[in-house]
Amino acid sequence: xxxxIGEYGYSIEHILxxxxxxxxxxxxxxxxxxxxxxxxLASVYxxxxxxxxxxxxxxxxxxxxxxxxxxxxxxxxxxxxxxRENILDFSHKVExxxxxxxxxLIMITQYFDTIKDLGNSSKNTTVFIPHGPGHVRDIxxxxxxxxxxxxxxxxxxx
Numbered sequence: 001x002x003x004x005i006g007e008y009g010y011s012i013e014h015i016l017x018x019x020x021x022x023x024x025x026x027x028x029x030x031x032x033x034x035x036x037x038x039x040x041l042a043s044v045y046x047x048x049x050x051x052x053x054x055x056x057x058x059x060x061x062x063x064x065x066x067x068x069x070x071x072x073x074x075x076x077x078x079x080x081x082x083x084r085e086n087i088l089d090f091s092h093k094v095e096x097x098x099x100x101x102x103x104x105l106i107m108i109t110q111y112f113d114t115i116k117d118l119g120n121s122s123k124n125t126t127v128f129i130p131h132g133p134g135h136v137r138d139i140x141x142x143x144x145x146x147x148x149x150x151x152x153x154x155x156x157x158x
Contacts, residue, residue, distance in 0.1 A: 111139060 005012060022030075087102045 107139070107143060 083103075083106065086106070087099050090102045090105075091097050091099055
């Protein structure tokens with residue numbers, strides 16, 4: 001092209017190109033490359049977002065379990081404090097009773113309340129529970145032994 005124009009006395013020094021229009025196949029290929037890069041970047045962002053969500057869910061579950069444990073511990077402490085106050089109050093009001101006798105009375109009451117609750121529950125059709133004065137004493141001893149073993153185990157762990 002330069003040679004053709006040169007025959008007429010013209011020479012081209014610089015050309016200002018304003019709009020380049022490549023072949024349609026080249027444009028399609030360039031658009032596909034661009035779309036693939038954007039999809040790849042979007043999948044990376046999506047993966048990072050899912051990772052953050054899983055971490056936050058795990059943190060929330062751990063916090064929930066921790067707070068549930070704190071609630072149970074506080075509930076047990078309140079029950080223990082209430083029992084202690086009841087035992088002391090009862091043993092002071094009724095002359096000649098010891099804390100052990102009051103505790104036995106409370107455990108028998110709890111035992112009968114449990115039997116009543118089991119009987120009133122519509123979910124239970126048949127429950128076999130050994131019953132009699134000797135069994136109540138055995139249950140009381142088992143509870144006391146369990147509490148003493150738990151206390152000993154806790155002291156050994158600390």
